[in-house]
Amino acid sequence: MNSSDLLHFLKTRSSVRSYSAEPLEPEDIEYILACASTAPSAGNRESWDVVLVTDEDLRMDLALAAFEQQQIQDAPAIFVVCANYVRSMSHYGERGILYALEDATIACTYMMLAAHARGLHSCWTGAFSDDDIREILGLPQHVRPVALLSVGRGTPPLEPMERMPVNEHLHRETW
Template identity: 40%
Template sequence: MDIYEAIKKRYSCRDYSSKPIEQEKLDRILEAARLAPSAKNLQDWRFVIVTDEKKRQELAIAANEQLFITTAPAIIVGCSNSEHTMRCGQKIAPIDLAIAMEHIALAATAEGLATCWIGSFFPGKIHTLLDIPEKIEIIELMAIGYPADKEVRRPRENIKTIVCYEKWQF
């Protein structure tokens, strides 16, 4: 599958099959995260893969009780150790982590899997559940697995609404 196909095919899946993810597939998907760009090439991201059923249930509760998450055979907990801020004033951690997580989402799509970004969660509960040190920031979670729902295309703005050339023309 080429990159444009994967971009078009990816959607947020909120119901997963119980079929486990083959380790070779997961390895290839995580390799896509490893190869992602990062500011100053710091690569200060860390990914905790949670497959244990009880822990997945706890994660779903910590994720604002989004119980569909428990149907996913794996949940990727995206963390960062970086306190750096770029000269532009933006924090590196969420940007780098988001790039790596989207590499994961697109690679997963290319492997016939589906994903869902999870930003609605209470980090404190997850720190305790997974023994993540306090100084490590939990930036995003991602549910991943074989989809049990139907692929959907959710609406997007028209390109002219979001892009202009040469100067601000919105």
């Protein structure tokens, strides 16, 4: 893949909130997780975990915890990406909390791009009640949900979202 291919690939990915009920193939799930496992992480601690939710009732519970966002209920698979503080804090102390959050976010990004590479659609959802997600999934206290990644075959938007010019993000040398 050359650099223009990569930019085209990234520009053609979009957040999709409307899905068919068709389940993911096991190979798709394996591919998405295999890609996530290649994500860089602080000190190679890989301080992230995923809870894969395909059960319809659990997806409905997750959707309620995500302030009734319909894509969470409708997508055939939800990858609940979590930061595992113990893995990073055991090495980095308090700073490990930040590193675990970063590790989980990078892994989730890789999962989103892996889904796109498989011709699937996804939507990163960050608006949810941590406590409700923790209770629904039985997460231990040292694990924090960071993102609910809905994945499936969906209907992408007809037009790409307009983006800010890169110059508006860039500061050279100092702010």
